[in-house]
Amino acid sequence: MKLNQFAIQPTSFQQEFTELQRINFIQADFLNQKPAPALQWLLQKSFPELTTSQDQLHQLSTLMATSKQNALGYLQQGQVTATAFYNIFWQLLGFEAGQDFSLDDPLALGSQVHYPIFSQSNLDTKDLIHGWYQLLITHTVHGQTFLDELANRGYFQKMIQDPHTPRPLIFNGKAQPVYDTSKLIHEVVYVESSLDSDHDGQRDLLKTEIIRPQESNQQPVPALYTASPYNQGTNDKDGEALTHNVNVLLQAKSPSPNTVHSAPVKEAQIPQPRSIKGNSPKASASMGNYFSYSLNDYFLARGFAVVYAAGIGTKDSQGFRTCGDNQETASTTAIIEWLAGQRTAFSDQTQQLSITASWCNHQIAMTGRSYLGTLAIAAATTGVAGLKTIIAEAAISSWYDYYRENGLVVAPQGFPGEDADVLAMETFSRKKQAGDYHKIASTWQQHLQKIAQDQDRSTGNYNDFWEQRNYRHHLQKIKADIFLVHGLNDWNVKPKNAYKFWQALQKLPVISKLILHQGPHIYINNFRSLDFTDIINLWLTHELYDIDNQAQKILPKVIIQDNATAETWKTQNTWGDAHNQSQVFYFNENSLQKKPAPQDLAPQSYCDYLPADKFNYYTKNLNQWQQDLTQSNSDLATTRLLFKAAPQQKPLIIDGRPKVKLRIASDHPYGLLSCRLIDYGFFRRLEKLPQVLENQAFDLSWHYQKENLREYQLATDPTSFQLISLAHLNFQNRTGLTQVTTVVPGKFYDLTLLLQPTHYQLLPGHQLGLIIYATDMEMTIRGNQNISYQLDCAHSKFLVPLMS
């Protein structure tokens, strides 16, 4: 079991001594104590659920100090050895003597866990203070720091009741849970945006749900804001009905030197703001169950408010869903402007009584995954005042990179046929209120058809619609520090979204951090092997409370979960460094070689067509398709070329975007190219999803909400391959994303295709494999056309960026 911690603030003894007093763990005269009574005191304080000294001492007898003596007996003899200290240290962290470590050699466990290092064998009281401080900031086997665990057992209950407790209460640079989660305030306000996206002549009101500690009435707190278009419900059946057929033909596109016309967006006439008919000291509405992200919940006890808004076109708000345009962004930032004191909100939907976020210190962060993280990126690219940072997980940075690729319609994995119009419909939860929808149904249908037309599934071109949904075009406005999290196996929001945004950020005067994990499209805040919650606590305590905790220096620039070993997280300063050298592989018959093939090697061909029954079967059995595509002999063998490199002799670490340069021809006036990079080898790999280690074991504060504790384990059974990266391209877009050119049947063209960025460790014994094919059953349109392709291997190559 490895408990990796990246959010530990280095401390001097003086800081440790001061902070232990700050949380009432010790008194100012503690150094006067002899080691044994000092240790007894520290131990007794470590059972906050027990109020009698007798009961606490009894617990001391349940801990072994040496292989012969329990801690209670041990304390009678006066001295405290480092061995006894370590034994107690591990037991308090939940390790089991005799099973996880030996009482005679406790340090054998140490390499996997943070712990204080003592060179002396006998400890004095100063050592004990240092040791206990380090204990409190170390993770237990249940995935949180020991201090968090004490808090969850009631440690801070007295301080929570005490008005003199310093708030926020900082320990090791992180905010501690001294806000009362049993007295949270739940309220709803309606922010007036400067939008009229449903063209009803009124500015769109936006429902905003707030959960905040009551202590924020006395002292303003920062806000964690999550914009989730899903959180007022989704129209699943309507979305399904609108989902596009992907079994359609690839067709020739008209040549065009530039598919983006940049016609000026017609600025809509915005109605006047509503008149303000008075002020309301408090919100008139509350709410019941609400969408909740457990990372946000964790911060409520720590002195942060949490704000949710679903935005234009959602239930109890006004306006229309626009899926990624500047109106949606403005609907997202309107909430921030209100939190920062720069915009009007009303206390209910009708009375026009304004209400201020007087409980907010005007320092705001955005959080969330997928569409939620996307809106955080959208907001950050406006430079809106008050937004200090975003933590964007698995977020889209350009919608073209979500629904399209290189001139092709390319679906997020798992959602073939989804598109901007489908998502707009899916999230248009105003429809759930029949009385509301009745008024706007026909305008909405027109609006939806406009999206369907503008997104242009017929060509897959990068056009004005997508240009307006590319947040990376507004990078210069970014003022917020940026924290990105992305899964290296996320084929829904593909890694390119994070990579391109990240690369561009490095040129901006803001701080940026990145975590890359091995998951697909998931949250990672409840993993045991990574102190993600602490990392975000350190980050937000700095960003939103302006505490000088060195967060920007302490936190690594990039943290990457290793794909080859469990519970392993590495750090580096870049991702896809421009200085990375590429290893060049040349194509030969069925193989990737270090040397070029003979120039006269005949082209190899493959044909995209499958018999109808097989085609139908694969469209419904995508896992089997994936499996068969990678196997040497399968029903798909004639539809693709597969090139394997020799088994790897030493570890190969790929970092960045692999690049394929092909000389290729289609026998039609159009063609599509798909590539998959595969790790071949029969090995035990990480499981595809993290498993629950302990149900509901991850407390978000004392008797408040809970999370499951999860972890990626090595799968019990070996598998024969793993997808590393992929890419797709329309032959007609070979010269540039915004250029459409002609394809002459039979003519060879030189194509360059950048694969999705990755960071991947290929272990010895494994083989790199590259598959060249056309229709991607999971992602592209599926015409099942009789198109034959020829690859001139002698003039093709494959470049793999290696860690420098």
Place this chain on the structure above:
Amino acid sequence: MKLNQFAIQPTSFQQEFTELQRINFIQADFLNQKPAPALQWLLQKSFPELTTSQDQLHQLSTLMATSKQNALGYLQQGQVTATAFYNIFWQLLGFEAGQDFSLDDPLALGSQVHYPIFSQSNLDTKDLIHGWYQLLITHTVHGQTFLDELANRGYFQKMIQDPHTPRPLIFNGKAQPVYDTSKLIHEVVYVESSLDSDHDGQRDLLKTEIIRPQESNQQPVPALYTASPYNQGTNDKDGEALTHNVNVLLQAKSPSPNTVHSAPVKEAQIPQPRSIKGNSPKASASMGNYFSYSLNDYFLARGFAVVYAAGIGTKDSQGFRTCGDNQETASTTAIIEWLAGQRTAFSDQTQQLSITASWCNHQIAMTGRSYLGTLAIAAATTGVAGLKTIIAEAAISSWYDYYRENGLVVAPQGFPGEDADVLAMETFSRKKQAGDYHKIASTWQQHLQKIAQDQDRSTGNYNDFWEQRNYRHHLQKIKADIFLVHGLNDWNVKPKNAYKFWQALQKLPVISKLILHQGPHIYINNFRSLDFTDIINLWLTHELYDIDNQAQKILPKVIIQDNATAETWKTQNTWGDAHNQSQVFYFNENSLQKKPAPQDLAPQSYCDYLPADKFNYYTKNLNQWQQDLTQSNSDLATTRLLFKAAPQQKPLIIDGRPKVKLRIASDHPYGLLSCRLIDYGFFRRLEKLPQVLENQAFDLSWHYQKENLREYQLATDPTSFQLISLAHLNFQNRTGLTQVTTVVPGKFYDLTLLLQPTHYQLLPGHQLGLIIYATDMEMTIRGNQNISYQLDCAHSKFLVPLMS
């Protein structure tokens, strides 16, 4: 979507009128209102999260009353039609106009949901009162009653703060959430048992965790008590190390006329109680995270306390785990005795200050699944005072029926090699405290070895050890009413445990109820299609608050989830009625026939042996083994006989225990028989596990804990078979469970084997299949011996009990 409700109390208008006043929904003069203002009032009260009338009226405008008019506009015109009422009714329950129902014909939806029936087309105020009462008790699409949903949105918040609110507050026979879950009291006491199971000369103290509403300080409340040996942690690695090898040889057993000797259990000398050194008005210890069953959590807001205890041998308690014997039962009932005022508990582990459960009204129920439910059955069979009822889910009623079957070692599915000793070790969480374990390690190891010896894996015989762990031998003592819940696909705790207990209960003067679902070993309290939580509320409000709510009459005797259609629950008065007629099937070559085969049909043979590589493969791929066992041609074809009946013409409902009567021979002086009854046919069946419909959507009270909403759906893909039932028998136990007789190689014996009880609907087009084999890779020992069996089909038959 079907929302089945069984816990609705039939009501008179007068009761509805009174109860609506009781929950402050209407005032006494409400009947004086005209229909339109009356409906407006009722609607406004249905938005408890909104405090301004303006905001509430705005919400009325979001509901459609007719296909043309929203509810706000509609109210202006005076009259209220039944159609408008139904339209509003469905919308408030979460159905979507235009999608789930038509505003012009709302009643088309009605068959799937509870609703009031109006014969008149215009409603008066009295009708509206009736209609709204019925609305409040009807389930929404989110799996709870509309009143629960209002409560979760804050409806009862004022009444919770009001000391004059009647408590418990009963509505439609069920307790309502008017206890404040933000002020729950968490405390720990230590009950002194009359046991010294670890032989340390001291009575075993038992840690008891209590969560209770603070209102219980003023007015005592009932207690829901869950005994969970797992809840202080488990020794997974130790359990794994102790797990027995199941790849061992079947051997001949010594003949014996009776394997039970009923030697009197030596009563251990019980030490004197500890002296009581004073009283403590309150517990000195609290706790942090604790094991929590969401059904229990739901009742905290409704005026019930929740109590958890892990029992002897668990962390922070004393004594040893004994896995099912009378000491464990006494450790379970000790907690009840304390709750009922009949036993001493101390406020901490050392000071001997007694503490009473003054907050408890001495009315106790036990809840829980698996081992937890088992201990509820154990406690019920003592007749302990104060225990009014148990809700035992997937519970063991005799440990022999868990770890053995008919003279064979037979494992619970998923746990080959587990046994009583393994479970004792697994749950012996005292070992987690090294200092505690250090004192008792060697005594514990002796104790564990004694269990290993007494459980006698070498023979699988029903002996004294198992006799002492058969709760069904103490049925006459039962005083509590019994509520059983069991999965018809539970191959862990097999259905026989519930069935035999249930059959015996019918002869006792207590009330019993039974729910049979299609799950394996799971909880069912968060299904959308069944009002399980309401059922238990009605039941417990009657049992523990003595409210005359007719629960015993209203709740069906037996509720059974249908296996063939989704969301369908049927009721009946019995399970496996003695009056059920059996359909007889005769064996022929590969088939089951309605007429006997010719008497001279040659016996058919099969051999248990598999080549080593196949054997090893199947031991590690149990799903594949299951699959191959049922297929006509597979590697297992020589190891079993498969008999199929003709495709069913009309539905066949099996209810009870199918019975196999075989004339069979082994070529060794021993033999083992396994049978599986299979439903063959390529159909869409229910999924094996319920799927999450909505994450965290099932609120347990206002801003308190949450559950996922789940449901069984028909699987997208058809499957070719489903297991209906199974059984196993040692040839040497053919004459009786407690008799071991000789087997002469080659000699034919007449064997009768009762399969696990079931209730199964075989649809037209499906075929019954019976598989006769020896080694059950999932459950029996696996000797892979070259034993050949011969079945005399002409003298064998199969009896299927059909619904009478």
